[in-house]
Amino acid sequence: MTETPSTARMIDYWLGGRHHFPVDVAAAKAFEGAYGPCAVIFRSLRDFSGRMVTHLVTQGIQNFLVFGAGVPTQGNVHEVATGAHVLYTDIDPVTIALGQEILAGHGRAAYAFGDATDPDGIDPAAIATFLPGWGREPIGVVFLGLAAFLDDPTLARTLDQLYRAVPAGSMLAFDFDGEELAGHPAALAMMGEGFHMRDPAGFPALLGSWRLTADGIVPVARWRPDGDPADVPDAFYGGLALK
Template identity: 70%
Template structure:
């Protein structure tokens, strides 16, 4: 794979998680962001731990197929590693990340990677969708929607989550996160996120879920969601939830 000349958030996160699937341009961007803000590695490890607890809870409810949007690099504790008996379709819109993901998953018959725009489920290859998320629309699945809400305005986010609700079968689950206003006092870091980046106060998160019903855990800082023992001592940069589409 040729080395890209632009950094990728997905590969920067891989670097922060201690992975091996990133390039010097990603490391440089990650270091620059750390200089402007600080505890990136700890925060993204906490978010990845939330992903693990969330998908395990969904699998424990009997779900064995997952559709992942904005998947990034499929390593370092991602869905197919946490629930190896499940089938998983990872999707993203970045062609470099997709090619990397396809290379990493080339030997797997339970996890695939393809193009998918979270705001338009019709962009996913139907053959891939039905291969790796069998029964999509007819039996419960897990939808993973992490790292995306901050780049969608309220109307687009609400519409997208409602369309996923319509498409998923009753009994399905949604794992989702939201960016808090943590970066508001770090103008240099905030500038690096670009004009599309949206922070929201915690009170804004539940209404955006629409018809999805959060579990009794609610929408809480990701370090606090079903954690065992004391939560990780990280800033509340991300809030998360697992929500359901009721069966009746």
């Protein structure tokens, strides 16, 4: 049992999952006390992920590399792209262990250590086994929930490394925290000094050679919604970019 809360497991709690600990629930409730209800926001974010992955499958993507994957349940990539190959990565050992437990015996999806800022450090055996199209077929790079924890130079360098690592035709699904928490200083303080909010107008410059689709960068609830967009605060923005 861990004594340190994890953002990934807090989100699992907000999504109604069961892969979290009391320390995560306490942290989630403390954050809600400073900000307000979070479940609807993270459900909207997970719905965005689902719509994005569904779209990538329609574009022929059958190999997904997921960074900062969190807990791979409650509508995550392998549950949406059921016929695809999915390699989830994270740097938190407890979350990785949970992911490996959830995906044990899955066959097409697995969990491994992977630092988005060092994509070359991912276990080559895991890539060979669970991303059989690596180096030959377009890859869906899922980069959600990470940008807030990287400063601008690190984020730009990371996205450039990923661009160079994947074949032409690959697609990058991304999101980032807008400036919603600026109006909630107590909640913002809980995120710590390494938390980065961004103005959507400035984010395209960080994408480097990745080319934004015509959808542009929008609040996640407004990216190709199924019907009317969810009525949630514009806490997260996102989009899709191509190589």
